[in-house]
Amino acid sequence: MIEGLVELLVVFVLAMFVGFEVITKVPPTLHTPLMSGSNAISGITIIGAMIVAGRGDARVAAILGFLAVVFAMINVVGGFMVTDRMLRMFKRKKESE
Amino acid sequence: MIEGLVELLVVFVLAMFVGFEVITKVPPTLHTPLMSGSNAISGITIIGAMIVAGRGDARVAAILGFLAVVFAMINVVGGFMVTDRMLRMFKRKKESE
């Protein structure tokens, strides 16, 4: 069990490194879209929510599962759409350059 | 079994990303030391060599294990020392600046 945890920890540490390396020297203009884009990615918890919601658990757990899916989905859909709206705005300006 | 392989694959892919991200825009001056330094790191296969050599296998496997340890160790020790020698040379020059 603990061994399995270490394996997962390996994945966690490596992914942290990737995250650190990928986001370096972003121009301030992109801070807000980047924030909301990465925020949408953190909605990946939808996977966990779906598993919990689909397990056919007893009442309370099922309600929690349903809420989890709703919340996560708001995060995902809202996040990506909002980011796109922001970026579209930047894009348009560039073309008119 | 295959599932375990996928877990390992995850680690592999993430580590590749880290490697790609870490080595960007190295100045040409450092190409040779970087090459020999990362070469020394690839001597990590020493771990595998030790496990194979220490298992108390039958004759042929034991010889292979011994050779593996020797080879890997040459790579590790030689690699790090050579790199250090090269870098020491750069270092000295810098201080005299």
Added chain:
Amino acid sequence: MIALIKLIYLGAAVCFILGLKRLSHPATARSGNMLAALGMLVAIVATLFDQEILTFPVIIAGIVVGSAVGATFARTVKMTAMPQMVALLNGFGGGASALVAGAEFLRLQGGVATPINIAITIQLSVLIGSVTFSGSLIAFGKLQELVTGRAVTYPLQKTLNALLFASVLGLIAWLVVSGQPVPFIVLVGLALLLGVLSVIPIGGADMPVVISLLNSYSGIAAAMTGFVISNSGLIISGALVGASGLILTRIMCKAMNRSLANVLFGAFGSGATEVAAGPAGALERPIKQISAEDASTLLAFARQVVFVPGYGLAVAQAQHVVRELADLLEKRGVEVKYAIHPVAGRMPGHMNVLLAEADVPYDKLFDMDQINPEFDRTDVSVVIGANDVVNPAARNTPESPLYGMPILDVDNSHHIIVMKRSMRPGFAGVGNELFYDSKTTMLFGDAKDSLKKLATEVKEL
């Protein structure tokens, strides 16, 4: 099958990584966002085939409701309300992680003793998720002005928060040992309270940094959830977001020349400093005012005019009028440029978004580094509701809280016109020597009104 689903999760994670990479360069940002969204879609579809999933109605219902709400939010939000929107969405993400962990906790109640590592990660997931949830909601409230935007301070604040934090950790330790559900609810309550109390003392203008930090938390909450259900897809994506959020937070703090600790615990923008530094200096010393008529003449006959927008432009929603005035001036042959300070406004890229909304051409916007050498050659700089980002104290006064922040050197131009409503200080709560400069004239009033007057005057010239 399981192996295949895991492979697909890996693919999704790769999409996220590549998406984030593209998101951090202006030219590729939009495609990066789409790539990340694609990764998410793939992950969701793959999960439907997970063998642990037995019934679909709850899932489908949840997805439909959530998507509808999310899409409505995204469609209807105003461009200027983006920061609070992000905060709100982030809160939902954190909440979802806490809920998943909660459901898992309930399920494990029934069976045999929970393994200790699962117990720990469940609690951590609930803790971080709940803090993210309530903290984000407060950040949202502050920016939406449902809660006061000021830094709320009270005696023993830090001690209280530290105690709260310690007791939450104590509870987790206790829970890990006993596994009882009652204190679990207490844990949720305390975590929520902790989120509220840690964000309340932070000034509204520091919210972007807070949101970025909470965003990082929500990533870590997702990763913790991944540990709970042993899912490396969740772990990778969560860690990615966690790390990139931290880096982004650091970059933002650097741009304001402040430490993260100062942002979180400094109670910057609390009423206290603001009152102390504000009117005191303002009453004593003489300033020069200018009429809209004189100002318009000055502008109309200038060779180069630089507009310096700040937070006041956003408050007054004057982005369209400024564009109108710029068009009029350009028709008269005046060279018009916009100087964009990296932390002007209240969110990163605030000015860019606003001016983009008013269709100001991209190539008229200049970064601090590009425009600073230009002020020498500028006849009139028009400061529109900006204050801290043009405060020379950042260069000259080591005691100032702004000291060290790079600023726009508007004081190098021949004339400076400052538009604001009063002599009140800006976000940092300190006076501004620029207003007393011999080359500076003040044009008091709401920025939108003032700009409208100027436009009318220029038309009539």
Added chain:
Amino acid sequence: MIALIKLIYLGAAVCFILGLKRLSHPATARSGNMLAALGMLVAIVATLFDQEILTFPVIIAGIVVGSAVGATFARTVKMTAMPQMVALLNGFGGGASALVAGAEFLRLQGGVATPINIAITIQLSVLIGSVTFSGSLIAFGKLQELVTGRAVTYPLQKTLNALLFASVLGLIAWLVVSGQPVPFIVLVGLALLLGVLSVIPIGGADMPVVISLLNSYSGIAAAMTGFVISNSGLIISGALVGASGLILTRIMCKAMNRSLANVLFGAFGSGATEVAAGPAGALERPIKQISAEDASTLLAFARQVVFVPGYGLAVAQAQHVVRELADLLEKRGVEVKYAIHPVAGRMPGHMNVLLAEADVPYDKLFDMDQINPEFDRTDVSVVIGANDVVNPAARNTPESPLYGMPILDVDNSHHIIVMKRSMRPGFAGVGNELFYDSKTTMLFGDAKDSLKKLATEVKEL
């Protein structure tokens, strides 16, 4: 215990990552190398506690022998022989991976049927390891001049190699199905042959790129070994090296303005081109020669002299003499600079290492970008055994294989003195217009001899 060892491996991998990061910046490179070495030490010690290890004598013996050999190599190798040393060490690393996989294969022969994924990774590990081993040895031989440095070509070469590669893949497929040991030995033999035959057609001067690529292979071989023994420490480190080797290869190809395919299959530097382009042009057109005496006068009375070292400096081992001459000139008040082209010589950083050995101060060495604007103001440029890196064809002649490579603009200086032994071309095998330039004079002879003469003359002035 197992969990602890795995944690330690993770720690070692983190050391490697941070070490590599530091290795890619000049100021931190040395500490980065030490950090990586520390990570390796930790990993080795941790492995001693692995429960799979039953006897220690073989391990200890292996470690002692290997360390002694490695240390001796590292101590005795000359600075100028670094590239071949790296190639040799790399070969040992690849060989070790192949041996581990081989031992694992033998062991699994005894028991039940090998699971298919293990079987595949064992074969891949053997294949990549063996190719790395023999390929690296050939690269070593070429650089050490045990094997001809020329690109060895023969008819149907590519077809043959492709066939060999296909049959190796076929063997692997067959092995995976049958698991028989006999073709396993054949596999090793064919893989070794493949390594030899793919490196033989590559010119000696392209070896740094080849070594970097083989380095990447040896990383991937280590990662494959990690798959075989299910060890994520090996996988991470191997993948790191694999990826960074690929990136480095790409960066090096870019610096030479060539594609990787061109390096691997282009047979650059084969005899054919060299003869064709060389003397033909040389005989027809007039060149100007200069005597050591005249040259020394020119140098002694110049205001600024730029030395442009190239591969010939390394061949002649003239780094100490050039320093001596520079000292003499500086005593006379001449400003002396060195122009370092990124691919001058035969390995990256070749010139830096050589000149550092002769104690040339670091701040006298100038990058291409720094020095190019200086040539206008340079009275005499002294080209010491450089050729391709100062060939104007790279700017002017689209048909030239050098076209597009950024070069040192020595032809902008007032006088150019070229030191080489003949009119033979350099590495790229093409003629050089610079030698026929009206401002150019040639000083034929071994670079070390010529420089010595110059130094003597300058002393006597």
